[in-house]
Amino acid sequence: MAFTLHKQQIFAGIGFALVACTLLFTGVAGGGMLQASVFDGDGLIGGLTKAEAEIQGTGIREETDIFIAIGQVINFILMFAAILAFIAFVVAGFMFILGFGSDASIQRAKKIMIWSIVGLIVIIFAFVIVQFVIEAATASRASSAGPP
16 A cells, blocks of 8 residues: 555645744744733723824824725725626627627627626615615714714
8 A cells, every 4th residue: 555645635734834833933033932922001991092192183083983994895895896897898898899790709798798787787786785874874873872
């Protein structure tokens, strides 16, 4: 019975060796032992107060809402998805024009065009839904917070 190594076993062994070497060298470089750092400051409230004082006047917004931040990320992703759908539509247009009468090429181009339009419509609806949810969430949070 011959001993054979498969690619997965080789990569697993290399990965294990890299992790072991990393742990070994970080322990040795840190004085021979891994040490926990200790903060002997004013605690959480003191640290937050100090950070708030340092932020003043830097232009960094302090009141960023998590719903707004998540909505901005989703809208950014939707923008790229819309760009990809538009590029697919343009490529399908070139395929349609350059198909030179080939039925298979023209049918394929038509399918790509139809599905890219469907994709753009879905992306637009997703954008509208995200905007609606952000407006509803921030309005309900603002009304529950009461007057300033």
